[in-house]
Amino acid sequence: MTVIARTRPATRIASRRGPTALRYTLLTIFAIPWLVVPLWLLVVNSFKTEREAADLTLALPTEWQLIENYTAAITAGNYLTGLRNSILIAIPTIAAVLLLGAMAAWVYSRSSSMTLQSLYYVSALSILLPPAVIPTIFVLTALNLDGSLSGYALMMIGTRIGLFIFLATGFVKGIPRELEESAEIDGASRLRIFFQILLPLLKPVMFVGAVLLVIAVWNDLFFAQLLLRGSDSATLPVTLFTFASASMNIIRWNEVFAHVILSSLPLIIVYVVAQRQVISGLTEGGLKG
Amino acid sequence: MVGIPTGERKNAGRAHGARPAGPPRRRTILGRPTPHLGLVASSVDRTGSPRRYDDRWIRGRKALGSAAFVAPSVALVVVFFVIPFVLNLPFAFSSWTGYSEEIGFIGLDNFTLLADRGVLVTSTVVTVVYAVICMLVQNIVSLSLALSLRDATPATTFFRSIFFVPVLISPLAGGYIWRAIVSPDGPLNATIALGAPGFDFAWLGDPYWAVFWVAFVDAWKWCGVATLVYIAGLNSIPKELLEAADIDGAGRWRRFWSISFPLLAPAFTFNIVTTLIGALSAYDVVASMTGGGPGDSTTTLNFAVVQQFGYSFFGVASALNFFVTILVIVLAVPLVMWLRRREVAS
Known part of the structure; x- marks a missing residue:
């Protein structure tokens, strides 16, 4: 036993450096088919002519056709309408989910009342069970919101808020009550306590919630396709799908890839700016199943 | 009061x-x-x-x-989640179509119609197979990534952030990208052709491979999140425990299976359940990669919902939607219970 204990540290130090180098080599090799090839294929073919892009090679274009492809994606691909609608959906949805979800999570985490607990469970249940989309259309028609952006946004809020309530309730439970109680004794109103004390403390979980939400909402095709009919209210994934399906059997890879790049770009730009916070936020904060 | x-x-x-x-x-x-x-x-x-x-x-x-x-x-949850959820049941048994104003009760007709056409069985099987493949690929890849990226060094930070990029791309777009990669002329076949000249297999023309690839792309898209969840789980394991085992002479694998793996249970539950539920509602990747084909070998339940909705058969679409719900309850709920129990036990 003692022999092992004495020799171990030495072998560990020796073996540490080897596997680390090996590990990074393996990760790099893995990243090539996993990331580099897909992204390179995407970018490089969006610069080619239709005939050249049809070969789907990784080679650089012999004939560059950059402006034409991207112009086609923007005009024929209805990109600007899609971008506008996606922004009009994403921002209010995220704002509403974070604010209303945080309000509810505060109450749920600080209360033991049966009614509130069951409401919490109903909200959390929406994480597990898939939304019933056809009856949603019926409900939206009854509310005179069918096919409208606001109807779609409301549906998104109602079906996505459960996850955030779940995450935020767990988070608030970890915050000591004393702060709120002392503010209450000092005579602060409930709203004031919420906005001035609680909300700033909730920043980490709200950030995680915003990241998960924007990924889900920005990229949703299923509900958008069923709830938003008509090209004026199409979101980016809908415009991409319509654009790519325009010619029945053949896909014009150069233009489709240009559209893919353009519709992914807003999130990619935000990610490039905030990647550190996104990665550390998702690893450290929030996600505790 | x-x-x-x-x-x-x-x-x-x-x-x-x-x-x-x-x-x-x-x-x-x-x-x-x-x-x-x-x-x-x-x-x-x-x-x-x-x-x-x-x-x-x-x-x-x-x-x-x-x-x-x-x-x-x-209010929002009730109006846009609970009420539709409850209404789905009567609608699944209704004759609601886009062609008539009347909505009548028609019993099991929607289900027998779907069963007669083989849609129900086929898409249920496709959906479950898809979900299982997706769950396996995603969790094996992301757990391996998490194990090699658990220490926070500049290099791992870099890898963590690049492996997250597919998460940002829509599953629809991911489907187009991979459809190009696995197309007969695409880079995958070109690489295989280096060893086997003239290799031009149409992966998406083969019913079995087509299901694999759509599920694979779904897993590819979400691996970044699952990896971070596993890293968080690994980091919450006390270092002392691993060091103690190391001193006692436990090897790498032994340490993983005896310590890390059981203590990863919460991360495991979260990832398995979210991938499974997500995959049971699969639609986007199928829409861009295969369009449900070849034949209906990649027609998932949700893909069939959109098809039926396109024909304005709302009752039939509801019946399929109802089936997705049943599937989630039948598969996911026992799984959650079982995984949770494992968590408590370990």
Whole structure:
């Protein structure tokens, strides 16, 4: 036993450096088919002519056709309408989910009342069970919101808020009550306590919630396709799908890839700016199943 | 609850000041706020009565406040999640189509129609196979990535952030990218052709491979999140435990299987369940990669929902939607229970 204990540290130090180098080599090799090839294929073919892009090679274009492809994606691909609608959906949805979800999570985490607990469970249940989309259309028609952006946004809020309530309730439970109680004794109103004390403390979980939400909402095709009919209210994934399906059997890879790049770009730009916070936020904060 | 007379409270307050001391007695009458009992109440007020009025008043106000804080989200969840969810049941048994105003009850007709056409069985099988493949690929890849990226060094930070990029791309777009990669002329076949010249297999033309690839792309898209969840799980394992095992002579694998793996249970539950539920509602990747084909070998339940909706057969679409729900309940709920139990046990 003692022999092992004495020799171990030495072998560990020796073996540490080897596997680390090996590990990074393996990760790099893995990243090539996993990331580099897909992204390179995407970018490089969006610069080619239709005939050249049809070969789907990784080679650089012999004939560059950059402006034409991207112009086609923007005009024929209805990109600007899609971008506008996606922004009009994403921002209010995220704002509403974070604010209303945080309000509810505060109450749920600080209360033991049966009614509130069951409401919490109903909200959390929406994480597990898939939304019933056809009856949603019926409900939206009854509310005179069918096919409208606001109807779609409301549906998104109602079906996505459960996850955030779940995450935020767990988070608030970890915050000591004393702060709120002392503010209450000092005579602060409930709203004031919420906005001035609680909300700033909730920043980490709200950030995680915003990241998960924007990924889900920005990229949703299923509900958008069923709830938003008509090209004026199409979101980016809908415009991409319509654009790519325009010619029945053949896909014009150069233009489709240009559209893919353009519709992914807003999130990619935000990610490039905030990647550190996104990665550390998702690893450290929030996600505790 | 809110409407407690203020006079009563004032009285109680004054009484409190008048006779602060005195042992508690005759608790039984405290509940009755008759004015002439003020003095009696005062002698015991330290333990209860007036304070309790105050409490009740505050609690009433608090309850109202709580209601106001909870109401908006509850309303949204009820209107856009609970009501549609409940309505799905009658709609699944209704003759609702886009061709007539009437919605009648037609019993199991929608289901028998789907069963007769083979849609129900085929898409259920496709959906379950898809979900299982997706769950396996995603969790094996992301757990391996997490194990090699768990230490925070500049290099791992870089790898963590690049492996997250597919998460940002829509599953629809991911489907187009991979459809190009696995196409007969695409880079995959070109690479294989280096060893086997002339290799031009149409992966998406083969029913079995097509299911594999759509599920694979779904897993590819979400691996970044699952990896971070596993890293968080690994980092929450006390280092001392692993070091102790190391000193005791436990090897790499032994340490992983005996310590990390059981302690990863919460991360495991989260990832397995989210991938499974997500994959049971698969639609986007199928739409861009295969369009449900070849034949209907990649027609998942949700893909069939959109198809039926496109034909304006809303009742039939509801029936399929209902089936997705059943599938989630039948598969995911026992899985959650089982995984949770494992968590507690370990």
